[in-house]
Amino acid sequence: MDSVKLFRRRFIPEEIIELKNDHIIMFKDNIIITKWNVLKPRDDINNGISAYFIDDGIKVSKIFDGTGRFVYWYCDIIETVHNKESNSYTFNDLLVDILVYPDGHVEVVDMDEFADAMENGVLKTKTIAFAMRSADALLKTIYSGNFKKYTHYIEDI
Numbered sequence: 001m002d003s004v005k006l007f008r009r010r011f012i013p014e015e016i017i018e019l020k021n022d023h024i025i026m027f028k029d030n031i032i033i034t035k036w037n038v039l040k041p042r043d044d045i046n047n048g049i050s051a052y053f054i055d056d057g058i059k060v061s062k063i064f065d066g067t068g069r070f071v072y073w074y075c076d077i078i079e080t081v082h083n084k085e086s087n088s089y090t091f092n093d094l095l096v097d098i099l100v101y102p103d104g105h106v107e108v109v110d111m112d113e114f115a116d117a118m119e120n121g122v123l124k125t126k127t128i129a130f131a132m133r134s135a136d137a138l139l140k141t142i143y144s145g146n147f148k149k150y151t152h153y154i155e156d157i
Contacts, residue, residue, distance in 0.1 A: 075100070
């Protein structure tokens with residue numbers, strides 16, 4: 001697994017960052033699970049465990065604060081690009097995020113950034129449609145009470 005490289009690409013602001021400090025703890029069946037610390041120090045969150053569901057276009061992260069307390073599930077809508085030559089995966093952050101709090105409250109965030117990216121032509125129509133379908137499928141999974149379909153991969157570690 002050490003030969004696999006992971007990258008995060010953001011569109012707003014435009015950047016590609018190698019996730020060189022993320023530790024891959026599982027990789028099978030188009031699912032990658034990593035353990036990580038925040039890239040930049042923050043007061044509200046400190047570290048987490050993420051599961052990338054490549055085929056579904058989502059990343060589900062269990063987020064903890066500096067004391068180890070569970071804060072929330074943070075779900076990114078992503079597009080994965082695999083470069084076979086370099087054995088690298090670039091996760092394009094498609095800007096739509098869904099938070100699930102311990103009490104079950106659900107919040108969809110960063111829709112304004114998604115709208116900006118659409119208006120400015122940053123995202124192609126095909127990518128916009130993929131992002132919306134992925135977000136819709138994830139929200140339907142959460143609202144139907146089946147979110148464990150994703151979270152159990154992290155909880156079982």
